Amino acid sequence: MNLLVTGAAGFIGSRYVRMLLASDAPDAPRITVLDALTYAGSLRNLEPGHPRLEFVHGDIRDAELVDKLMADTDQVVHFAAESHVDRSIRAASDFVLTNVVGTQVLLDAAVRHSVGPFVHVSTDEVYGSITSGSATETHPLRPSSPYSASKASADLxxxxxxxxxxxxxxxxxxxxxxxxxxxxxxxxxxFVTHLLDGRKVPLYGEGLNVRDWLHVDDHCAGVDLVRTAGRPGEVYNIGGGTELTNRELTGRLLEACGAGWDRVVHVEDRKGHDLRYSVDWSKARDELGYRPRRDFDTGLAETVAWYRDHRAWWEPLERRTDAERP
Structure with a gap:
């Protein structure tokens, strides 16, 4: 079986591909990665040379290339996206072009070549701020940022x-x-890289915005359950089960990095900043057997340790990001 994974040189997509390549099952898929290697993508995130992996450097908006790849594809997992809210507020056009137009190019080619399943990876941000309770898959879409609006458009x-x-x-x-x-x-x-370098970290407003935290490995496992056992035409929320205010998260990161609150600078809140995201993932649990496995405190400690041990990976990226900031 041939699987096309878009955007798999990035954070989540590369972790997903690594997970699949670790399997030695007889039916383990052959994987083609299509990635444009924009600022957030790196071949160092993948396993070049693996016998079941082929990397193609290209853009999901390239209709000719996408059609060629889709002709030899059985299934698709679509991670490729511009995803940073702050960047979308400063300049939205790249988000529309990649997240909406790029998705349309992939869908057109998938229809022509009768490919499926086609797993489209989206975000809880399409639901907008949730005052109480948790959003089910039928909750109205009320995106607040250009990023979330582009993802909601792609979902539809x-x-x-x-x-x-x-x-x-x-x-x-x-x-x-x-x-x-x-x-x-x-x-x-x-926050981790700044704290490890002895720098200050910026906290939006009073840090009261609430997010549900999901370890990337649990997310990837959920995506693959949807690919292998989900139903056509359905939406599945994938949650982590750990809701924290940004202030609470900051406190845990400070403790993990051996730093104090004197390293925190309160900055003007983001435009249109949603107060709380929360998804009800009982559908994925009941239909697919999904549940987050990684304890948050353990996962966060392991993440901090990874960044502490992999400066050669993130220091060049941090310098480039700092240079791009206005």
Missing amino acids: LALAHHRTHGLDVRVTRCSNNYGPHQFPEKIVPL
Whole structure:
């Protein structure tokens, strides 16, 4: 079986590919990775040379290339996306072009070549802020940022291709991921790398925004359950089960890095900053047997240790990110 995985030189996609390549099952898929190697992607995140892995450097918006790859593809897992909210607020066009237009190019080719399942990986941010309770898969989509709006648009396009063309589309919506190989612009690696370097860390507002934290390995396991056992045309929330305010998360990161609150700088809150995200993942639990396995405190300690031990991976990325900041 040939599996096309888009965006797999990035954080979550590369972890997913590594998980599949670790299997020696007779039916383990041959994997083609399509990645444009933008700022957040790196071949160092993958296992070049693995006999079941082929890497193709290219853009999901390249219709000719995508059609060529899709002709030899049985299934798709689509991770490729622009995903950083702050970048989307500064400049939204790349998010629309990659997340919406790129997804449409993939869907068109999948329909032409009768590919399926097509797993479209999305985010809990499409639901917008949840005052109380947790969003089920039928919750209205109320995105707040250009990033989440582009992902909501892509979700709807994917589901429309199921309803219109019968394409076997399955959508996942995950909560906030953390773990090794995450680009150091997101809150966990940003804070960890800054603290390890003796620098200060920026906390938006009073730090009261709440997020549900999901280890990347649990997310990848959930995505693969959807690929192998999910139902066509369905949406599955994948949550982590650990809700923390950003202030609470900061406290845990400070403790893990041996730093104090004097290293925290309160900065002006992000525009349109959603107060709370929370997803109800009981559908994935009941239908697919999904549940997060990684204890948050253990997973966070392991993540901090990984960044402490892998400076050669993140220091060049951090320098580049610092240079890009206004």
